[in-house]
Amino acid sequence: MSGRKKPATDPVEINRLIWRTVERIPAGRVATYGQVADIAGLGRAARRVGRALRELPPGSRVPWYRVLRAGGVFAFPRSSESYRRQRRLLGEEGVHLVNGRVDLQRYGWQQTLDELLWSPDA
């Protein structure tokens, strides 16, 4: 047997891995490309995440709109259809924009830290 071990070299595997990671983002939360890449085990391949989402077929249940650029900024131009769609979908989940961007300290996907910092009493 060829003992050649390759860590998710197949683009299909990588895409699935990225999509699966994006699906893990809970509703009402958002994550950055770099964060998704890191969680997916791709390191700094934030661009790879963007490509995977671009290749994402329509009708998919992957919440691509929960993925933002660094700083909570949208990846699309403000006059783009995707921008409005993303903004609307996030709004339905309770995520609204402040000065054209999302407050990552509040809506950012912080699996553990968030519950520690965000007290329900606030």
Next chain:
DNA sequence: GTCTTGACTAAGC
């Protein structure tokens, strides 16, 4: 095999 592009990020002006 080299160059360009891109749903990226961070730092600098």
Next chain:
DNA sequence: GGCTTAGCCAAGA
């Protein structure tokens, strides 16, 4: 606040 530069990684020409 916005624009530029540099770094990064993968796909396409």
